[in-house]
Amino acid sequence: MSPHTDIISETVREPGPWRLLAGRMLGHKGVVIGGAILILVILAALFAPLLAQHGPFQQSLADRLQPPFWMRGGSADYILGTDHLGRDYFSRLLYGARVSLLIGFTTALISGTIGTFLGIIAGYFGGRTDSVVMFLVTIKLSIPTILVALAIVQLVGGSLQTVILVLGFLLWHQFAVVTRATTMQIRGMDFITAAETVGCSTPRILATEVLPNVLNQVIVVLTLTMASAILIEAALSFLGVGVQPPTPSWGIMIAEGKQHLFFKPWLVMIPGVALLLVVLAINLLGDGLRDVTAPEKR
Amino acid sequence: MKTDALLELRDVSRSFIVRNGLFAPKKQLQAVRGVSLKLMPGDVLALVGESGCGKTTLAKMLLDTLPPSSGQILRGGSAANARNRRERTRQLQAVFQDPYSSLNPRKTIGNIVSLPLRVHQQGNPAEIRATVDRIMNLVGLPPRFYNSYPNQLSGGQRQRVAIARALVLRPEIIICDEPTSALDVSVQSQILNLLIDLRAELGLSYLFISHDLAVVEHLASKVAVMYLGRIVESGTARTIFDNPRHPYTRALLASVLTPDPGKGVPDIQLGATFPNPLAPPSGCAFHPRCPLARPECRIEAPPNVVDETGAVECHLYKEPIL
Amino acid sequence: MSVEPFVQVESLNIEFATARGTIKAVRDVSFSVEQGKTLCIVGESGSGKSITSLGLMGLLPPTAKRNATRLRVGGTDLLSLDRRAMADVRGSRMAMIFQEPMTSLNPSLTIGEQMAEMLTRHRGSSRKQALEKAAFWLEKVGIPAATNRLRQYPHHLSGGLRQRVMIAMMLMCEPEFIIADEPTTALDVSIQAQILFLLSSLQRELGMTMIFITHDLGVVSRIADHVAVMYGGQLVELAPTADLFARPQHPYTRGLINCIPIPGKTKPGAHLGSIPGSIPSLAGKLQGCAFAPRCDFATANCRTDTLALRETGSDRAVRCLYPIKPNASPDVALEGTQ
Numbered sequence: 001m002s003p004h005t006d007i008i009s010e011t012v013r014e015p016g017p018w019r020l021l022a023g024r025m026l027g028h029k030g031v032v033i034g035g036a037i038l039i040l041v042i043l044a045a046l047f048a049p050l051l052a053q054h055g056p057f058q059q060s061l062a063d064r065l066q067p068p069f070w071m072r073g074g075s076a077d078y079i080l081g082t083d084h085l086g087r088d089y090f091s092r093l094l095y096g097a098r099v100s101l102l103i104g105f106t107t108a109l110i111s112g113t114i115g116t117f118l119g120i121i122a123g124y125f126g127g128r129t130d131s132v133v134m135f136l137v138t139i140k141l142s143i144p145t146i147l148v149a150l151a152i153v154q155l156v157g158g159s160l161q162t163v164i165l166v167l168g169f170l171l172w173h174q175f176a177v178v179t180r181a182t183t184m185q186i187r188g189m190d191f192i193t194a195a196e197t198v199g200c201s202t203p204r205i206l207a208t209e210v211l212p213n214v215l216n217q218v219i220v221v222l223t224l225t226m227a228s229a230i231l232i233e234a235a236l237s238f239l240g241v242g243v244q245p246p247t248p249s250w251g252i253m254i255a256e257g258k259q260h261l262f263f264k265p266w267l268v269m270i271p272g273v274a275l276l277l278v279v280l281a282i283n284l285l286g287d288g289l290r291d292v293t294a295p296e297k298r
Numbered sequence: 299m300k301t302d303a304l305l306e307l308r309d310v311s312r313s314f315i316v317r318n319g320l321f322a323p324k325k326q327l328q329a330v331r332g333v334s335l336k337l338m339p340g341d342v343l344a345l346v347g348e349s350g351c352g353k354t355t356l357a358k359m360l361l362d363t364l365p366p367s368s369g370q371i372l373r374g375g376s377a378a379n380a381r382n383r384r385e386r387t388r389q390l391q392a393v394f395q396d397p398y399s400s401l402n403p404r405k406t407i408g409n410i411v412s413l414p415l416r417v418h419q420q421g422n423p424a425e426i427r428a429t430v431d432r433i434m435n436l437v438g439l440p441p442r443f444y445n446s447y448p449n450q451l452s453g454g455q456r457q458r459v460a461i462a463r464a465l466v467l468r469p470e471i472i473i474c475d476e477p478t479s480a481l482d483v484s485v486q487s488q489i490l491n492l493l494i495d496l497r498a499e500l501g502l503s504y505l506f507i508s509h510d511l512a513v514v515e516h517l518a519s520k521v522a523v524m525y526l527g528r529i530v531e532s533g534t535a536r537t538i539f540d541n542p543r544h545p546y547t548r549a550l551l552a553s554v555l556t557p558d559p560g561k562g563v564p565d566i567q568l569g570a571t572f573p574n575p576l577a578p579p580s581g582c583a584f585h586p587r588c589p590l591a592r593p594e595c596r597i598e599a600p601p602n603v604v605d606e607t608g609a610v611e612c613h614l615y616k617e618p619i620l
Numbered sequence: 621m622s623v624e625p626f627v628q629v630e631s632l633n634i635e636f637a638t639a640r641g642t643i644k645a646v647r648d649v650s651f652s653v654e655q656g657k658t659l660c661i662v663g664e665s666g667s668g669k670s671i672t673s674l675g676l677m678g679l680l681p682p683t684a685k686r687n688a689t690r691l692r693v694g695g696t697d698l699l700s701l702d703r704r705a706m707a708d709v710r711g712s713r714m715a716m717i718f719q720e721p722m723t724s725l726n727p728s729l730t731i732g733e734q735m736a737e738m739l740t741r742h743r744g745s746s747r748k749q750a751l752e753k754a755a756f757w758l759e760k761v762g763i764p765a766a767t768n769r770l771r772q773y774p775h776h777l778s779g780g781l782r783q784r785v786m787i788a789m790m791l792m793c794e795p796e797f798i799i800a801d802e803p804t805t806a807l808d809v810s811i812q813a814q815i816l817f818l819l820s821s822l823q824r825e826l827g828m829t830m831i832f833i834t835h836d837l838g839v840v841s842r843i844a845d846h847v848a849v850m851y852g853g854q855l856v857e858l859a860p861t862a863d864l865f866a867r868p869q870h871p872y873t874r875g876l877i878n879c880i881p882i883p884g885k886t887k888p889g890a891h892l893g894s895i896p897g898s899i900p901s902l903a904g905k906l907q908g909c910a911f912a913p914r915c916d917f918a919t920a921n922c923r924t925d926t927l928a929l930r931e932t933g934s935d936r937a938v939r940c941l942y943p944i945k946p947n948a949s950p951d952v953a954l955e956g957t958q
Binding site (some may be wrong): 349454482485491494495510549550552557558559561562564 | 664665808809810811812813814816817820835837839841843861862875876877878881886889891892893895896899
Binding site for chain 2 (some may be wrong): 015016017018020189190191193194195196197198199200201204208209212213215
């Protein structure tokens with residue numbers, strides 16, 4: 001029997017879902033600007049050894065508290081001046097970027113994994129699983145994040161790893177809420193029933209049918225969590241319970257520059273502006289992604 | 299005990315606990331009440347009914363996504379259990395109503411159609427690809443759609459993808475849940491023709507759920523009419539359409555508006571009250587709307603009368619027609 | 621003595637500006653409806669039938685551009701009215717029934733309040749009078765226990781009852797003109813028949829002019845006096861109902877009629893007629909006949925020429941270079957194709 005040739009050849013109408021997303025992302029100002037800034041910062045952090053003129057730990061007490069090159073007394077030797085121990089501020093800034101970005105990414109990944117997993121199983125299985133997860137979320141929401149982070153880090157002792165782990169376990173709730181909602185929506189769709197009918201095991205369904213459809217939302221929350229993580233880390237380091245000196249963290253730099261705030265304001269302002277810029281860029285990116293991934297037409 | 303029915307339901311019921319608000323008492327919603335059905339090889343059994351009749355719940359039980367509260371579902375003569383689940387998924391597949399939600403928007407057509415083969419590990423990637431290509435050709439999808447995404451296809455094309463996915467494991471039975479209701483008229487006939495051809499060519503049996511009686515009359519060999527969770531009448535398509543016995547069946551048939559200029563709209567006299575599945579009427583569930591209701595209809599549920607033309611549940615038919 | 625048709629639409633064009641360019645949803649649509657008669661606009665998705673009615677009623681979104689050479693209803697020139705005046709005419713002389721009764725009824729007001737508002741606003745009745753009339757109309761549309769219903773909220777009622785409430789609300793003001801856009805599509809089959817019966821009896825009783833939009837040819841054949849067939853934004857055929865079904869002139873119309881299974885006429889188990897391909901996109905440059913890509917009889921001219929709606933008989937018009945002649949082969953659908 002001849003196959004059905006009812007179909008007249010037509011050109012495929014529009015790009016597939018991933019292409020569409022990419023197109024929309026590139027057309028959105030927030031995404032482009034925020035993304036560009038972020039990429040620049042990442043590149044600067046990656047190529048820090050090449051860009052910095054001196055090491056971030058290199059002390060030179062003779063050159064301490066030099067101003068940045070655009071102020072009187074500054075030199076091309078130390079573009080952004082030096083701190084109270086004579087360390088090159090530009091290198092410390094670049095290496096500090098590494099710390100911030102590292103913490104941002106890894107924290108977001110850890111909390112993202114925890115939160116997405118919990119959210120998906122809550123949304124998919126409903127019932128008791130859902131109640132338990134929502135209960136956990138409620139508890140998590142009642143915890144004052146920074147205070148608890150402070151307390152734990154005090155107890156255990158501050159370090160890069162501690163900060164990452166603690167924040168990873170404190171910032172997952174947004175993921176859970178968002179993926180739970182999306183999963184509940186998807187749960188009722190026929191393609192899930194079809195996968196069950198075909199004999200797909202539940203873990204497979206969760207990974208291959210549900211997950212790709214929540215990724216949009218997850219990416220948005222990922223970026224916004226990164227921003228939070230970076231800010232919280234800076235706060236913790238500022239208070240002395242985060243990353244420990246001599247590791248350059250923007251929070252530490254602000255803390256160390258605090259006492260010179262009136263006469264040598266650049267010591268605080270430079271890392272402050274850097275923080276502002278990075279967090280702003282990430283937030284622009286995240287908000288833009290949220291706009292772009294908002295109810296896609298089905 | 300093996301019978302030769304491909305699919306059999308014996309006195310299957312399903313109820314849900316419903317609670318309206320935190321402090322309201324729990325109520326029981328009986329979606330399906332004591333349904334018995336047999337699907338024989340080669341049948342196109344149509345399950346007809348309107349909203350609230352329980353056909354969706356019944357379909358879910360057949361697909362194993364919902365267990366029955368009581369009764370048995372037999373496939374190929376043996377009851378369903380965890381061990382033969384794999385085998386059962388190969389025997390029974392489904393095509394759903396909404397072409398827009400039955401395909402994962404983030405997967406390509408090739409990925410969607412090949413999924414059953416990969417889950418059941420039917421061959422290496424090359425063999426799988428060959429099978430998918432063949433099936434796509436069979437349902438009338440151009441090969442270049444293999445790498446396309448559902449949002450790039452029209453409703454009719456998506457439904458073809460859904461059919462391809464259902465066929466790829468060579469099932470014996472396909473449950474079609476309103477497969478053309480969400481499609482445009484000109485596309486509906488394409489898909490119906492496809493279903494007719496596939497049945498002939500592949501020796502399939504269909505359980506066809508629909509509210510569209512014109513389509514049912516065209517396609518079905520047997521019909522079962524559902525109302526509020528029970529099958530009120532069943533029989534061959536010819537019997538049901540030529541000699542409907544149950545007043546509800548008659549009203550449904552009278553509601554079918556064929557293109558007949560000048561005939562006007564019939565007054566089917568069903569009354570405006572709509573049954574509440576949470577508080578079904580006493581006696582015969584249909585009596586509040588039945589134009590032929592008698593006093594006994596309110597008191598006693600009608601017996602199920604089976605004869606050679608089919609089965610009917612109505613006080614008007616107490617004795618089998620001989 | 622010729623009376624001006626109650627509804628006159630000439631060269632209606634509606635465009636939408638979207639991110640992907642201009643979409644010409646309605647192109648050069650013209651028709652008229654005599655007073656007291658029913659016109660059914662038939663089409664599938666993308667045909668522009670709903671948008672045409674929204675355009676007529678002035679209910680298009682701000683992104684839409686509408687122009688027409690003539691838009692008259694009941695002697696009033698709609699093109700000259702501003703939004704406020706149009707809203708007044710809509711409320712008092714025209715009524716519109718939509719497909720989804722749940723979204724047309726305000727979920728936070730009781731039925732009684734909503735219905736009464738129609739009358740107090742457009743007819744200046746007192747609240748007491750309005751409620752009495754509301755109860756009267758609920759009974760008229762077959763809703764039992766009408767006075768109780770007035771105190772209920774829309775979500776208490778089933779779909780069929782809500783649609784009846786919609787109808788009652790719309791007809792309470794005794795409009796001269798009513799547009800019903802797929803009012804029964806979302807309802808069960810048996811309810812559909814009842815609602816249609818109700819609508820057509822009320823229409824006859826009140827002498828209203830009605831435009832009924834649907835995709836269901838069966839419904840069309842039963843309630844329409846005239847039929848307008850739309851495809852891809854264009855009006856492709858206009859004819860009295862019996863003529864349309866007996867002798868369709870446009871290949872699309874005939875194809876559509878052939879697609880439907882008709883109990884008693886089409887051969888069960890045989891192939892139904894079908895129209896290959898799918899609905900065209902309405903964006904971009906549109907040339908020629910919208911149906912040409914799917915038409916068995918299309919020629920090169922069909923794809924390039926600008927086609928006009930031509931009269932082909934009494935009350936009939938068709939937009940086609942090669943309309944089907946009356947003595948062409950009989951309708952294949954009725955014997956079933958193979």
